[in-house]
Amino acid sequence: MNVVITFFSELRRRKVIQTLIPFMGVIWLLLQIIAVVTPLLNFSPFIATSLTIFLFACFPVVFYLAWYFDITPQGIIVTEVDRSEVQKPLGVKWWIGFTFVLIGSLMLGSHYFNSARVDYAKRTEGLVSNITATSIAVLPFRDQSPDNDQHYLAAGVTEELASLLGQVAGLQVAAASAGFNLARQNLLPVDIARRLQVDTLLSGSIYKSGNQIRLRVELINAKDGMTLWSQSFSRNLSDIFAVETEIARTIVNLLQQRYLEAGSLTSLNSTASTDAYMMYLRGREQYRLQTTESIKEARRLFEQALALDPEYAMAYVALADTIISLAEGSASFGVLKADIAATLAEQHLAKALVRAPELAEAHAVRGLLLFYLQSNYDAALPALDKALSLNPNLAQAHLWRFAALEQLGRSQDAWQALQQAYRLDPIALTHQYNLAFKLAERGELNAAEQQYQQLIADFPKSPMGYAGLADLYTQTGELAASLDYWQQAYRLSPENSNYQQNAIGIMLELGLLEAAEQQTDDPFYQATLLLRREQHDELFTQMTFQLGANPEDPWIAFEAGWYQLLVGDKTEGIELLLQAHKHFQPADLLSMPMCSPALEIAWAYQQRQQADVATKLLQQCAASLPAPGPDGYQDIYRRYLNARLATLQHKPELAITELSAAVSQGWRQWWSQHDPLLAPIAQTAEAKALFGQIEQALQQQQTKAQALLQTRAN
Structure with missing residues (x-):
């Protein structure tokens, strides 16, 4: 005071x-x-x-x-x-x-x-809005041309507006592909905004007659669906890029406190040739179909666009991206040798970057090239970071960055990159699948299950959601549900043998041997069928023949030795494991998720009193284990592996703890009670109780699986 x-x-x-x-x-x-x-x-x-x-x-x-x-x-x-x-x-x-x-x-x-x-x-300029927004989604423009034949042009305008808005710092722009996917579900604009978590929506229509186009655009408040602003633009087709930048600048000025002067936004997807642009848009239309035939057609159309305008930078980028997609590999369409595809893509990207050094998409595709075709993860990151500095709303670049960071072992950074990719495009199949997979890995099983269910709802004809749930239920011990989802995935993709193999593997695990035999006559499963039927003499006769026919194949020796350890002569089994060790390559010894066959071979050396060799293998195994998840989550394989490791390291209390965790999380392997590596703890009351839980759970799952198989058959 x-x-x-x-x-x-x-x-x-x-x-x-x-x-x-x-x-x-x-x-x-x-x-x-x-x-x-x-x-x-x-x-x-x-x-x-x-x-x-x-x-x-x-x-x-x-x-x-x-x-x-x-x-x-x-x-x-x-x-x-x-x-x-x-x-x-x-x-x-x-x-x-x-x-x-x-x-x-x-x-x-x-x-x-x-x-x-x-x-x-x-x-x-009459740009007065009653809201300030930080996020927007561009809905697919409607084709209202007389012949209704300009879908590719409408889609091109949608993508270009999303790209232009994405360059503006502080404005989150949902991926155009997300709008395409949701529009096919015939959702209301407000429902689309709720799914994409955006404040506003930009929608419109395009009318083309000859060389004249008319664009009608509307800015919509996502909360109530009310129109905040609308305007029509009539121009020559050659002025399409100027119209797009004008619309994007207007939207930013309506939604944010800043004011962008005319000319402050520039479209790097421009070309002096209208014909080249139309050819490019037709190529983009084919590219979005994502089939081998459509990707090959997209390549042809992009090459034609460049023939019409050799200075068209974005067409070079699109062509490079298409060629990468055509490279051999599990995630592509596999018609080009990987080294040839890499060389061609690199040449086209170099031409694009000379003509447009600040083209975000060029840097993003270069990051993909370095990551996917050249496995140069360290070099891929700067390219992807450069792309995101130019356009932080490139959802695909965030996904590729996630994949590169995963390969570099930077799990937490990778998780953040994946989350950002998902925020920008929560509809993309790859984003949803990867997010669900990582959620499961982090121990967030309920969230992972919901995400897989959402993926199925959005893409009911894709096997990935079903396969994801099948794998998740295997991890949690719900083998009957897992079998059902593996079969659904296989029905949707009958050429994917992995789905069938997983389904058959669960049938064998549950003792549904006749059902397994109905699925396949592949001799690969013959040994397991004999083992499950307890036809041990015939099994060992078959393995002896395989050993004689392939005397230097370490995997056959290992398999034969493992069967001997489970149900035959343990001395012979030990000898076979040591024999296999001589022929294994060092990299093959530490296969995850069970660190096998290194762990079994280490046990064999312990039985032979060769502690030094056993200890070295155990140390190599422990050093190669991936770190637990960010929340301390460890999957059932890691838990069971820890139990075996603890037993071999003479830590019985820890072994029981890890085995208990594995069983509670869903470990349901029938052979666990016969596992020779757990023999030192197998006769304890705690271990017997755990093996009893596994047996009881398997019986319950067998009953459920039989009912599901019967239902599907009817």
Whole structure:
């Protein structure tokens, strides 16, 4: 309180109020004069606004000066600090204070001046919106041409607007592909916005007749579906890029506080040839179909676009992307040798980057090339980071970055990249599948299950959602449900032998031997069938023949040895494992998720009292184990592996703990009670109880599986 009283006392003594009142009067008088003169002289209203901001920004400076100076009949003099002392001249501190006040006033005035300038510019253009938004999705434009034959042009406008808006910092733009996928589900715009988690939607239509186009665009509030702004644009087709940039600039100015001047957004997807652009758009239409035939057709169309305009940078990027898709590999369409595809793609990307160094898509596809075809993950990251610095809304670039980071072992960074890819495109099949898979890996099983179910709802004809659920249910011990989903995946993709193999594997695990035999006559499963039927003599006869026919094949020796350990002569089994070890390559010994056959071979050396070799193998196994998930989650294979490792390291209490965790999480392997590696703990009461739980759970799952198989058969 004393400080306040002292402050007001000083105000009176220094006559600050007496100075400020005339200053405010001068401001009022000037504003009145400006209000009268501005319309008479046809001055811009912004002049009055600017002068008002300037005068009020001067207020702190006037206050500061009034504190230290008095206006007297003798002129302006320094205010006395203490009447009992000789007046001292103002020193460095005063000048420092004055400098701070002056700079602060300038910054304050500049802030309000820019805000007023932006507001005036927006009002001049009629860009007044009642909401401020940070996210938007561009819905597929509708083709309203007379012949309804311009779908590719409408889709191209949609993609280009999303790309232009994506370049604006601070604005999250959902991937155009997400809008395409949701539009096919015939959802209302508000429902699409809710699924994409955006504040606003941009929709529109296109009408083309000859070389004339008319675009009708609408900006929609996602909360209530009300139209915030709409406008029509009629132009020549050759002006399509200018129209797109004008629309994108208008949207940004409507939704954000900033003001983008005309020409501040540039389309790097432009070409001087209208015919080349039309050819490029037809290629994009084929590319989106994602079949081998359509990708090959897309390549042909992009090459034609470049023949019409050899300077068309975006066509080079599209061609490179298409060639990468045509390279051999599990994730592509496999008609080109990988090295040839890499060389061709690199050549096209070099041409694109020479013509448009700031083209985000070019850097993104270059990152894909380095990652996918050249396995150069360290070099891929800078390319992808460059792409995202130019356009942070490239969902696919975030996904590729996730994959590269995974390969580099940077799991937490990879998880963040995947989440961002999903935020930008929560509909993409690959985004949903990878997110669900990583959620399961992190131990968030319920969330993973929901994500796989959503994937199935969005893509009911894709096997990936079914396969994901099948794998998840295997991890949790729900083998009957897993079998059902593996079979559904196989029905949707009968050429994928992996789905069939997993289904047969579960049938064998559950003892559904006749059902397994109905699925296949592949001799690969013969040994397992004999083992499950307890036809051990016939099994060992068959394995002896295989060993004789393939004397240096370590996997056959290992398999034969493993069967001997489970149900035959353990001494012979040990000998076979040691024999196999001589022929294994070092990299093959540590196969995950069970660190096999290194663990079994280490056990064999322990039985032969060769502790040094066994210890070395165990150390190699422990060193090769992936780190647990971010939340400490460990899957059932890792838990069971830990139990075996602990047993071999003579840690029985830890072995029981890990075995218990594996069983509680869903470990359901029938052979566990026969596992020779767990023999030291197998006769304990705790282990017997756990093996009993496995047996009981398998019986329950067998009953459920039989019912499901019967239902499907009917």
